[in-house]
Amino acid sequence: MKALAHLNKYLVKYKWYLILGTLFTIISNLFGIIPAQLVRYALDLVKDTLDVYFLFEGSKIQSSFYDIFAFSILLYGMLILAMALLKGVFLFMVRQTLIVMSRHIEFDLKNEIYAHYQTLPLSFYRRHNTGDLMARISEDVSKVRMYVGPSIMYGINLITLFILVISYMVSVNAKLTFYVLLPLPVLSLSIYYVNNIIMKRSEALQAQLSSVSTFVQESFSGIRVVKAFVREREQLRHFINQSNDYRNKSLGLTLVDSLFYPFIVVLVGLSNILVVYIGGQEIMAGRLTPGNITEFILYVSMLTWPVMALGWTTSQTQRAAASQVRINEFLTTKTDIVSEKNTVRDIQGAIRFDNVSFVYPDTGIKAIKHFNLSVKAGETVAILGTTGSGKSTVASLLTRLYDPTEGQILVDGVPLKEYNLQSLRSQTGYVPQDVFLFSDSIAQNVAFGTTGLPFSKIEQAAKDADLYTNIIDFPEGFDTKVGERGITLSGGQKQRLSIARAIARDPKILILDDCLSAVDTQTENTILSNLQRIMQDRTSVIISHRVSSAKLADFIVVLNDGEIIEQGTHTELLERNGSYKELYDKQLQGEEV
Structure with missing residues (x-):
């Protein structure tokens, strides 16, 4: 995160996007949690009133009781639908703040890099090729945008959802919450281990991309020479070799991601099994209702995507860090062609x-x-x-x-x-x-x-x-x-x-x-x-x-x-x-x- 600290000035600049995005995330998650509670109430209502309903079988009271019961279920359904719609509205507002913020930061960062490039002396351009310069202002900045946009958005969503859901789950039943969250330490350790692999492979991938960009730029700039010396096939062969290296590095990075996500899904599935098993024991002990079990399963489902997104977010953050290191390398390069007194005057020409x-x-x-x-x-x-x-x-x-x-x-x-x-x-x-x-x-x-x-x-x-x-x-x-x-x-x-x-x-x-x-x-x-x-x-x-x-x-x-x-x-x-x-x-x- 040390390299990404360079972006803090932009987060401060667009702080209201960040603040409003966080607020909208909290509200959208609240509207996501409430339906689970409504489902619990609805299921408990069905369980508690079903026996009473059959008790009045054949009487007029049963018909009136059914109307009230049906209306209550319909009301719960309408409330759940309303919560879903409100959650969708605020999710839209989340993207209109946090993702828009990332686009503004991307714009400012590209301008900062380009403006800095123009201040650097001619000796800098003799040492670095054009393809590498282009890769850092395009590909690397795009990777950084994934951090200040989707990664921050999913990160805020994960934190707020965990705080809201887990605090409520603990208030319902601390024992069941403990067993549901038991796989998370394993997940944290796996993320810590995978981060180092992703970081190294991301750096190698970005370096290879710069090499490919440089080769293509030089080939097209010197197309006259290429055609004059009939070197099209040789150039294509070199490009294929460069592309193969990039493909192999990309596949190596993809392999890590491919193994990581199924592992997360297994851990989430284990949480569901623990909910059913431990929750069943709590029901038999009279400390929980079947509605609570359904509610906890819904909470686990709600946590599934944020937990899966944690792996993706971590990967994107590591890629962004690798890219920002490359960007900072040039941004910290200072020109030695500076004015000592900044004299501005009309010259005569001696x-x-x-x-x-x-x-x-x-x-x-x-x-x-x-x-x-x-x-x-x-x-x-x-x-x-x-x-x-x-x-x-x-x-x-x-x-x-x-x-x-x-x-x-x-x-x-x-x-x-x-x-x-x-x-x-x-x-x-x-x-x-x-x-x-x-x-x-x-x-x-x-x-x-x-x-x-x-x-x-x-x-x-x-x-x-x-x-x-x-x-x-x-x-x-x-x-x-x-x-x-x-x-x-x-x-x-x-x-x-x-x-x-x-x-x-x-x-x-x-x-x-x-x-x-x-x-x-x-x-x-x-x-x-x-x-x-x-x-x-x-x-x-x-x-x-x-x-x-x-x-x-x-x-x-x-x-x-x-x-x-x-x-x-x-x-x-x-x-x-x-x-x-x-x-x-x-x-x-x-x-x-």
Whole structure:
């Protein structure tokens, strides 16, 4: 129950649902107990008056006596029916409070998890796969809802019914009550034993479900690769293996439940036998009536479902606990990307890297080593280098997806750690190397970074990214759905749409992380010409492995293995006849060929 204590704040939030649900449960159980007493009175009435009825056989008194007797029985029947109807009404109210409460808690818990996910740093997502994240916010939350809904409802019902029924049974005959409840300690011990088995198997089952979800998500996301390499059968075989593991774990858990419930039924049946045997002795001793025996049998029947539900409730609670442990594992993970002073201000765009080094925490790779760079507001810097030289790491550090291991980064003379994250990133336009588009329209993807962006700006951003002509050729224009991850667009179109999304928000700092790698030279020249106007009066960082992308830069930095090996203007670097000159000549010869 320690893990489930996280849900107490929600139970407090929806306390009136819980209080009213408990009250309705008590009332519904009262209306469930009264009919058993009415049955006792009716049976005792039949027994006590039957001999008197036959005593007046053949007389007019017998007819009148029969009318009174029949009316009394009818009255008892009507009262029992009325009690059943009232019990049904209050059972409906119980579900409308406790089950509705569980749906509210499920809604709030999913929102809490999703909101927390978005606060976690990029390093967290490098360590955990998407399928596991999805399983915890869907399957695990569903298991938890079974605890705060049906499990609590049946638990309250069990407690109130036991208190009401057992207290009344003791008042009628303590000896018979003792024998009726005698199997319950055995039941408690069996539940204690089974709980540990259920807990372990539930955890294994949830872990396997996450594995299946991850595999399916990756298969569908990479369906192009799967089909291109004709791996459908192999993927199906892997899925069958994963599903078999899940099935076997599910059957193992089901086996425990299947053996548990019949055991409970046997114990309840034993209670009925004891009622008849001990109750018969009490009747012969004159301490009970046959109506009492019938009443006790009805009480045992009333306790049958709650006792059976106890096993189910215990199982659901254990599953919920296992799921909540998994949920808490992520909820207790805190981001290390926090603002020290929460500074909110309009930035001008002056950037300075002061002896910055960075080591990726999950791999230990030192991507940047003693990196120093100063860019004035409004200037454009190009960072060139081969694959793995640390170019994209610079972009990640500048957008504060990571914090430097050593040194510091300043914007307008203020350390990056002091800025409010939302304020800083809202003034930065970032075009990542790995383009990601949402399953929405082109217009919505362009306007993604800005709320309430006018259509005229969306249109202009598409023109500046040299995408407008392609868009108007689509049958639905800007309303064209791009599909999952932009699958309906070509690689170049996706990159240009990503550029349009970045420049549409009119950022103070524009970061282009190798965003022109999928376009041809002519399209690149068109985009760069448009960007020349856009980059005026704003700080721009162009990251690329192509020298042609650096021609708009005020100065150029060449990286190799995380270190700056050359920097200067295009002319200065050519005159030095170093790495930049070598890279320039190779790419120039390639274009000529």
